[in-house]
Amino acid sequence: MGGLSTATQVQSEITERGREKKNKNGMSVELLYTVQTVRDIAPVLRRHSGAQSDTPGPVFVEFPIDVLYDYQNVLMGVGLNSPKGDLMSKIVNMYTMSHVGNIFAGGFELREYGPLPVDRPIASSGQVQQAVELVSRAKKPLIILGSQATLPPTPVDELRKALEAMGIPCFLGGMTRGMLGRNSPLHIRQRRRDALKEADVVILAGAVPDFRLNYGRVLSKRSKIIAVNRNKSQLLLNAGVMWRPALAVQADVGSFLLEVSKGLTGFNCSSEWIQSLKARDEEKETSNLKKAEDKVNHFLNPLKVLYQVEEAMDEESIIVADGGDFVGSAAYILR
Numbered sequence: 001m002g003g004l005s006t007a008t009q010v011q012s013e014i015t016e017r018g019r020e021k022k023n024k025n026g027m028s029v030e031l032l033y034t035v036q037t038v039r040d041i042a043p044v045l046r047r048h049s050g051a052q053s054d055t056p057g058p059v060f061v062e063f064p065i066d067v068l069y070d071y072q073n074v075l076m077g078v079g080l081n082s083p084k085g086d087l088m089s090k091i092v093n094m095y096t097m098s099h100v101g102n103i104f105a106g107g108f109e110l111r112e113y114g115p116l117p118v119d120r121p122i123a124s125s126g127q128v129q130q131a132v133e134l135v136s137r138a139k140k141p142l143i144i145l146g147s148q149a150t151l152p153p154t155p156v157d158e159l160r161k162a163l164e165a166m167g168i169p170c171f172l173g174g175m176t177r178g179m180l181g182r183n184s185p186l187h188i189r190q191r192r193r194d195a196l197k198e199a200d201v202v203i204l205a206g207a208v209p210d211f212r213l214n215y216g217r218v219l220s221k222r223s224k225i226i227a228v229n230r231n232k233s234q235l236l237l238n239a240g241v242m243w244r245p246a247l248a249v250q251a252d253v254g255s256f257l258l259e260v261s262k263g264l265t266g267f268n269c270s271s272e273w274i275q276s277l278k279a280r281d282e283e284k285e286t287s288n289l290k291k292a293e294d295k296v297n298h299f300l301n302p303l304k305v306l307y308q309v310e311e312a313m314d315e316e317s318i319i320v321a322d323g324g325d326f327v328g329s330a331a332y333i334l335r
Helices: 002-025 038-052 071-078 087-104 125-136 156-166 192-198 211-216 253-263 271-292 302-312 325-333
Strands: 031-034 059-062 141-145 170-172 201-205 224-229 247-250
Touching: 031 038, 038 059, 071 087, 125 201, 125 224, 125 247, 125 253, 141 192, 156 253, 192 271, 201 253, 224 253, 271 302, 271 325, 302 325
Parallel strands: 031 059, 141 170, 141 201, 201 224, 224 247
Antiparallel strands: none
């Protein structure tokens, strides 16, 4: 009986942690299960493969101790009353035996255990065509990529080629950082807010209008915003209040960009637009380099450390970091 109580408590804790993570980091707990009986183990673990569908997210499966031990150990652990006890003791024993029996009933029968098929939302041809038409008329287009762009089934290398084929300047965020290589002419790193003020078409490719985009306030009302995201709530976060999408597509980001790229064959982004963004990059870079040489009274100059890391870092390096302003600076310096 104590195992059931513990299961309820642990499930509650997991649920709260999941909600907190979603609120703070934009992540969602895709599936949350508490296994109640041995026969539930295989079906629950099979169903967790569904976490790869739609917007992938972490899966929490909680196993009460009752389903991890064998029948005899669990029976000993529940503490049966003496069979010579009074009527109430016998009733408790009957209930306890029934409960333990239910935990193990059917637990060792053969059943399906292979993964379920993965379902990913795909943009319609009409949505792709709308995006192509909006971008083809743009003079100052911009793409902001988020981590969703790196999800299967689109290989990252194919996505990189599609971005290069479109020739639209990109701001990279999350797992997309480094996708375009160290010295890509399309990778813009500095003064994103200024670029968004001037852009006439902006593609939010998995990027979410949360605190990182000032909840959508940095998106100009004059811009045509194309938003694509697997998750509907992230897709339309703050829409209609802080910003307004010209086209909102609930779909896989990588596949969408590949199809848009095919439709933009022959499209040429303004070289003046790209050069103006690159000029700002270089201006800010020069300023940061000067700051990196500033003397500090204690410890290390963080900008100098980051530039030294950038210089020493191999082309195939992967860096995982979390640390507020320091990591924010790293996003602008490490390529």
